[in-house]
Amino acid sequence: MLDLLAYDFMQRSLLAAAMVGGLCSVIGVFVVLRGLAFVGAGTSHAAFAGVALGYLIGWPPLLLAIVFGLATVWITGWVEERGRMKLDVSIGILYTTTMALGILFIGLMKSYNAEVYGYLFGSVLSVTPEELSIIGVLSVLVLGLLLLFAKELYFIAFDQEMAEASGIPARQIFFLLLTLVALTVVISLKTVGAILVFAMILIPASTAYQLTHSLTALTLYSATIGILTSVAGVLISALWDVPSGPTIVLLATTIFFIAVFFSPKRVKRARLVHSH
Amino acid sequence: MPDPRPPIIRFDQASFGFPGLIALKDISLTIYDGEFIGVIGPNGSGKTTLCRAVLGLLAPVEGHLHIFDCACDELRCYHRAKIGYLPQKGVVDRNFPVTVLETVMMGRYGALGLFTRPGRKDRDIAMEALTQVGMDSYRDNALGQLSGGQQQRVFIARALAQQPKVLILDEPTTGLDITTQHNVIELVQHLHDELKLTVLLITHDINMIRSRVDRLVLLKTRLFAAASPAEVLKPEILHQVYGKELVITDKDLVIVEDYHHHH
Numbered sequence: 001m002l003d004l005l006a007y008d009f010m011q012r013s014l015l016a017a018a019m020v021g022g023l024c025s026v027i028g029v030f031v032v033l034r035g036l037a038f039v040g041a042g043t044s045h046a047a048f049a050g051v052a053l054g055y056l057i058g059w060p061p062l063l064l065a066i067v068f069g070l071a072t073v074w075i076t077g078w079v080e081e082r083g084r085m086k087l088d089v090s091i092g093i094l095y096t097t098t099m100a101l102g103i104l105f106i107g108l109m110k111s112y113n114a115e116v117y118g119y120l121f122g123s124v125l126s127v128t129p130e131e132l133s134i135i136g137v138l139s140v141l142v143l144g145l146l147l148l149f150a151k152e153l154y155f156i157a158f159d160q161e162m163a164e165a166s167g168i169p170a171r172q173i174f175f176l177l178l179t180l181v182a183l184t185v186v187i188s189l190k191t192v193g194a195i196l197v198f199a200m201i202l203i204p205a206s207t208a209y210q211l212t213h214s215l216t217a218l219t220l221y222s223a224t225i226g227i228l229t230s231v232a233g234v235l236i237s238a239l240w241d242v243p244s245g246p247t248i249v250l251l252a253t254t255i256f257f258i259a260v261f262f263s264p265k266r267v268k269r270a271r272l273v274h275s276h
Numbered sequence: 277m278p279d280p281r282p283p284i285i286r287f288d289q290a291s292f293g294f295p296g297l298i299a300l301k302d303i304s305l306t307i308y309d310g311e312f313i314g315v316i317g318p319n320g321s322g323k324t325t326l327c328r329a330v331l332g333l334l335a336p337v338e339g340h341l342h343i344f345d346c347a348c349d350e351l352r353c354y355h356r357a358k359i360g361y362l363p364q365k366g367v368v369d370r371n372f373p374v375t376v377l378e379t380v381m382m383g384r385y386g387a388l389g390l391f392t393r394p395g396r397k398d399r400d401i402a403m404e405a406l407t408q409v410g411m412d413s414y415r416d417n418a419l420g421q422l423s424g425g426q427q428q429r430v431f432i433a434r435a436l437a438q439q440p441k442v443l444i445l446d447e448p449t450t451g452l453d454i455t456t457q458h459n460v461i462e463l464v465q466h467l468h469d470e471l472k473l474t475v476l477l478i479t480h481d482i483n484m485i486r487s488r489v490d491r492l493v494l495l496k497t498r499l500f501a502a503a504s505p506a507e508v509l510k511p512e513i514l515h516q517v518y519g520k521e522l523v524i525t526d527k528d529l530v531i532v533e534d535y536h537h538h539h
């Protein structure tokens with residue numbers, strides 16, 4: 001295993017996995033608390049459609065992924081704000097539409113393109129130095145903004161109207177959160193893939209949710225779980241030659257079920273039932 | 277006789293509504309600094325809408341609303357932070373991972389503004405607010421594990437942590453047992469007396485607040501009265517809003533007359 005670590009590609013993938021794991025799990029806390037889980041899923045498929053279009057017309061795939069991702073979250077947020085439609089309905093429609101577009105774009109390509117599929121399922125072991133630096137810069141940007149607006153983000157997740165009433169620019173903060181979700185999805189596309197990025201956002205935060213009643217602890221636990229499972233997933237994938245994305249997600253899921261089983265919240269409830 | 281205290285909230289023939297519906301029509305009402313106002317009216321009479329309007333969450337479709345001498349559509353976040361608000365009881369997600377102290381700290385966020393992290397001073401203010409509502413020993417408990425009445429106290433503490441000039445409480449006693457109801461109203465009275473807050477208290481329990489408030493505001497889409505309890509709690513005024521079954525007993529209690537009593 002130590003010989004593995006000597007390879008450049010291995011160091012790059014571990015670094016990429018750690019950054020993506022940390023980023024997804026931290027933003028995941030706000031996504032889970034604000035009830036935006038489905039938005040994460042919708043955005044990743046929209047971003048994938050952007051990637052496919054990029055390869056089809058020869059534009060930078062990540063650029064189009066950002067455009068598609070941002071368009072999806074902004075439309076969703078706007079629709080929710082207007083109260084015209086429930087969030088899950090609008091995102092459901094956008095989700096399936098962009099997925100259809102993605103499949104259409106792939107179908108229009110004259111030849112089989114393995115790289116496109118890399119974005120679907122993730123290929124962390126093939127991260128290039130340029131991609132790594134893009135991931136690095138964007139991760140620092142997103143994490144920085146999350147940290148900068150952490151108190152406002154917590155408040156709108158708890159109760160957006162109350163936040164607005166007590167002097168928080170709640171609508172702007174909500175759109176900031178949506179924008180950061182879209183950016184996170186795009187950053188993670190190459191590493192975990194469009195299908196699994198959603199899991200990386202959702203699972204560490206939901207696991208931490210089982211374990212604590214405090215917001216600060218929730219974020220720390222989530223980040224720890226996210227980073228550890230990502231790094232461990234990459235190592236396992238390299239050692240046993242299994243795909244990295246699914247390995248990371250299955251590791252995280254395992255921890256999730258362990259946490260559900262040993263959750264202090266669950267234990268307390270069980271005790272109450274027994275005491276009757 | 278003009279009131280010597282400065283006006284703090286001023287409705288000027290203001291109407292508020294939602295698409296296809298007018299919730300409040302032609303309201304003219306001035307609330308002065310330090311007043312204790314009770315707001316009463318049947319379900320759907322626009323009481324919650326009145327609160328949301330004062331908070332600047334809803335702009336008038338007609339007329340004007342001034343808060344702290346500032347038109348409400350120009351209301352800045354800074355002003356909102358000066359109004360403490362206890363919303364009408366919604367569903368509190370019992371699983372939401374937040375402690376009592378963290379909940380109260382949220383009251384500091386608006387006052388602090390963006391980019392400022394809450395510090396020791398804010399913690400002290402939050403703890404003091406918790407002490408004021410008698411919940412300081414619960415600071416590290418999960419909010420979801422408290423009873424409804426305890427949660428209500430925590431939310432009042434959050435409003436207090438804003439160090440507001442105005443306190444708006446939308447049915448703070450709904451769903452509480454009678455002793456706790458009484459305690460919460462006592463607490464509000466105490467806060468009004470001690471901290472000299474302007475209080476807007478919305479409730480259906482007219483009897484509990486009648487001896488405490490300076491003025492009663494009676495709403496049913498329109499403003500039917502805004503005067504001292506003695507002036508408002510008269511059969512001919514209440515009947516316009518609540519119907520003829522409402523009677524006032526010789527002990528001055530407002531009750532609904534038993535229909536069968538007469539037959």
Ligand SMILES: Nc1ncnc2c1ncn2[C@@H]1O[C@H](COP(=O)(O)OP(=O)(O)OP(=O)(O)O)[C@@H](O)[C@H]1O
Binds near residue numbers: 295323
């Ligand atoms: N968000 C909304 N969208 C549409 N109509 C609304 C909305 N909120 C309130 N209304 C309508 O405005 C009117 C006044 O509602 P409001 O909530 O202010 O009444 P209320 O006096 O607080 O009633 P309650 O005693 O039941 O709390 C009602 O007819 C209600 O249906």
Ligand SMILES: [Mg+2]
Binds near residue numbers: 324
């Ligand atoms: Mg109401």
